[in-house]
Amino acid sequence: MTNHHLKRKLDNLYKWIDAMEDNDTTMKCPDCDGDGLETVEVFKPQSPGRDVGEPYEELRHCERCDGSGTIEE
Numbered sequence: 001m002t003n004h005h006l007k008r009k010l011d012n013l014y015k016w017i018d019a020m021e022d023n024d025t026t027m028k029c030p031d032c033d034g035d036g037l038e039t040v041e042v043f044k045p046q047s048p049g050r051d052v053g054e055p056y057e058e059l060r061h062c063e064r065c066d067g068s069g070t071i072e073e
């Protein structure tokens with residue numbers, strides 16, 4: 001096999017890989033909207049002098065997509 005033929009075979013292989021990537025089965029994670037982080041509402045623990053903890057939002061590592069931002073369809 002000549003180098004020329006080998007290169008053509010490699011070109012075909014790369015085209016095939018590109019086609020595979022276009023058809024991948026991952027989609028943007030609906031929980032974190034592709035950020036890999038989800039916003040959760042947490043309550044501060046009660047402390048002396050405070051009756052009720054105030055809720056605040058915190059960014060948390062998204063467990064659904066494991067922080068990657070994409071999930072398998």
Ligand SMILES: [Zn+2]
Nearest residue numbers: 029032062065
């Ligand atoms: Zn996610």
